[in-house]
Every structure is written in structure tokens, then in C-alpha cells.
Amino acid sequence: MSDIITLAHGSGGKTTGDLIKNIFVKHFNNDILMKNDDAASFMLSGKVAFTTDSFVITPVFFNGGNIGKLAICGTVNDLAALGATPLFLSCGFIIEEGLPIKELEAIVESMGNTAKEAGVKIVTGDTKVVQKNAADKIFINTSGIGIIPDGIDISGNNAKPGDKVIVTGTVGDHGCSILLERERLDIFTDLSSDCAPLNKMVGEVMAKTGNIHVMRDPTRGGVAATLNEIAVQSKVGIKLYENRIPVKDQVRGVCELLGMDPLYMANEGKMLIIAPDDSVDTIMSVLRNSAYGAQACIIGEVTDDHKGRVVMNTLAGGNRIVDMPVGDQLPRIC
Known part of the structure; x- marks a missing residue:
């Protein structure tokens, strides 16, 4: 096999077969994938969650991962946000000639390792190769399927006045880390992406209490965009407390230097959880005993107002509106 991707790798012939065998099957190997059929077949029962990205x-x-790890984490976390147990993923690759x-x-090895950590199987996929300069190295599409336990109804429509807003850790790590690497800014930090599969942590929370109204992973647009979406969906107001929002000093410093706001920075290993007050202590106890939730904080509440x-509520004691972002302050962060 050659050292670089060529158009022949997308031809469907022997070269394609060699690529699938020597790269994809090597790292994704499981009983369903190894049937080598045109589609994966498996048994499901109960309410199903299905997502694609x-x-x-x-x-x-990038520091903390790569596009492959990100693809698995992003898809698994979207399923976990509905309270689902992720089971099966597909992956499609568009690869530029010359990679x-x-x-x-x-990339594929990290996908296999992250899938194992999350406890999911990559059961089907596709590979296409395009001419040089027709893409930017590699694009990945993933879809995921999971099972939602009986009695669980978690949705952006379900936030209720009196609910508390929890974030599972520091905000803005991914977006800030990618910004520094991409722009090669002369700012020295040890920041890395927070990219992580959260489904097992969420599963532990769900095992202790199913009384959760909303979960979302605040990726593009960050915490600000995600909470605005929930406020509109649920027809409620959301009040945040600036002094409770966990932000690393390095992220805060970079954002102040560049005129950005950590609330609008993307996260790839954090979850927003909105739950009734009587579930909060249980949720926080589970989160803080998890590696991915040790810095969880209650950052706000749902209200009948606005x-x-x-x-x-700002550090100065006043209030300011946290608007939905207009445009994209940092494109292509996922």
C-alpha cells in the first residue's frame, strides 16, 4: 500500500479493499462490521435515539485529540444528551488525495480507541477520495443509534421554572485551544481540547436519578447559544451567575486579550444539565466523582421572567442579556 492516499483508494477496487482491510477493519473490528454486508443488521428494542453529524x-x-476522536465523542455525546445508551455508529470519510x-x-486508531472507551461499535461506513484541493485533508460524517430507557423524557422543551442549570466542567477549553493552534498566536499555554465521550458519566447520573429535564452538549456557539436555544424551546427565562461559571484562567486571559467571551466558545467534553432542585445534590455528587465531571458547577436557574x-447576573452586580451569537467567531471548530 502506498504512503499517501491516491484516487485509486476511492475506486472500489483492490486498492480500496486494501485500505479498508489494513486501516479501518484493523481498528474498528467487531462482529457486526465483519459480516461485510452493504448495511449493518442488529436487534433493537425500546425507544431509539438517532443522530448524525x-x-x-x-x-x-490538535492538542487533546484529532478529527477522529472528535467525531466519536460528538456523536456519542449527542445520544447521551437524550439519556440514551449509545450502541452503534456509522462513519463516512471524504479524504483528499495526498493525505x-x-x-x-x-485518526482511525483514535476513533477505535475512543469507541472502545465509550462502549460503542462502529458497524458500517463509507470511504470516498477526492482530488487534491477538493477538500481539506479529511472530512468525517458519523451517525449513531442508542436506546432510551423506559420512562425517560429528556428534551430541550422540558425546562421548568425553579430548575437548576449545571455545567459539568470548565467552559471554552476546546474553542480556545483550537484558536491558539490554528492562528499560531504567540501566546504560550498548556491548554488542550476537552474532547471526551461523556456517555458513561451521564449513564451513572441516570442510574441515580432519572429526574432530569434537559441535557445538551454546548458545542458550536458554546454555553450561550445552547441555553438560548433551550430558553426558546421551553418558553422560559434562564438566569446565570457570572461568579459561578467555571473558566480556566488561561481561557479567560486569552478571551480578554482577543475580545472574546468564554460563554460563546465551543466545548467538546462538557454537558449542560437542567434538573429540578430536588435532584441536584444527587447529580452533583455523581458528577464530582467522575473524571469528566470533577469541576461541575451549578451556574444558574430557570425562571418565569424574560x-x-x-x-x-454580572460580577459588578448588574444584569446583562446573553444573546444568541450572530455569525461565527471561530468557524470549523468541530
Whole structure:
């Protein structure tokens, strides 16, 4: 097999077969995938969650992960946000001619390792190769299927006045880390992406209490965009407290230097949880005993006031509206 991707790798012939065998099957190997059929077949029972996402991040490799790890985490976390147990994923690759095979294998290996950590199987997929300059190294599409336990109804429509708003850790880590790497800014930090599969942590929370109204992973647009979406969906107001929002000093410093707001920075390993007050102590106890939730904080509450809006009580003691972002302050972060 050559050292770089060529158009022949997308031809459907022997070269394609060699690529599938030597890269994808090597790292994704499982009983369903190895049937080698045109589609995966498996048994499901109960309420099903189904999601799909595409990943076009640049740079492809970054501190804390790469596009492959990101693709698995993003899809698994979307399923977990509905309270589902993720089971099966598909993955489609659009690869630019000239991508080094070593880079492709590093991406695929990280996908296999992250899938194992999350306890999911990659059971079907597709590979296409396009001419040089027709893409940007590699794009990945993933879809995922999971099972929602009986009696669980978690949705952006379910926030109720009196609910508390929890974030499972520091905000803005992913977006800030990608910004520094991409723009090669002369700012030295040890920041890395928070990219992580959260489904097992969420599963532990669900095992202790199913009394959760909303969960969302605040990716593009960050905490600000996600909470605005929930406020509109549920026709409620959301009040945040600036002094409770966990932000790393390095993230805060970079954002202040560049005129950005951590609330609008993307996260790839955090979950927003909105739950009734009587469930909060249980949820926080589970989160803080998890590696991915040790820095969880209660950052706000749902109100009857200012419906459809997010308002923040500032460090100065006033209030300001946290608007839905207009445009994209940092494109291609996932």
C-alpha cells in the first residue's frame, strides 16, 4: 500500500479493499462490521435515539485529540444528551488525495480507541477520495443509534421554572485551544481540547436519578447559544451567575486579550444539565466523582421572567442579556 492516499483508494477496487482491510477493519473490528454486508443488521428494542453529524475541523490534529476522536465523542455525546445508551455508529470519510496514510491511520486508531472507551461499535461506513484541493485533508460524517430507557423524557422543551442549570466542567477549553493552534498566536499555554465521550458519566447520573429535564452538549456557539436555544424551546427565562461559571484562567486571559467571551466558545467534553432542585445534590455528587465531571458547577436557574432570553447576573452586580451569537467567531471548530 502506498504512503499517501491516491484516487485509486476511492475506486472500489483492490486498492480500496486494501485500505479498508489494513486501516479501518484493523481498528474498528467487531462482529457486526465483519459480516461485510452493504448495511449493518442488529436487534433493537425500546425507544431509539438517532443522530448524525459531520466534522470538518482544522487543524485535523490538535492538542487533546484529532478529527477522529472528535467525531466519536460528538456523536456519542449527542445520544447521551437524550439519556440514551449509545450502541452503534456509522462513519463516512471524504479524504483528499495526498493525505499521508500514517495520518489516516492515526485518526482511525483514535476513533477505535475512543469507541472502545465509550462502549460503542462502529458497524458500517463509507470511504470516498477526492482530488487534491477538493477538500481539506479529511472530512468525517458519523451517525449513531442508542436506546432510551423506559420512562425517560429528556428534551430541550422540558425546562421548568425553579430548575437548576449545571455545567459539568470548565467552559471554552476546546474553542480556545483550537484558536491558539490554528492562528499560531504567540501566546504560550498548556491548554488542550476537552474532547471526551461523556456517555458513561451521564449513564451513572441516570442510574441515580432519572429526574432530569434537559441535557445538551454546548458545542458550536458554546454555553450561550445552547441555553438560548433551550430558553426558546421551553418558553422560559434562564438566569446565570457570572461568579459561578467555571473558566480556566488561561481561557479567560486569552478571551480578554482577543475580545472574546468564554460563554460563546465551543466545548467538546462538557454537558449542560437542567434538573429540578430536588435532584441536584444527587447529580452533583455523581458528577464530582467522575473524571469528566470533577469541576461541575451549578451556574444558574430557570425562571418565569424574560421568557426566551438568557440573562446573567454580572460580577459588578448588574444584569446583562446573553444573546444568541450572530455569525461565527471561530468557524470549523468541530
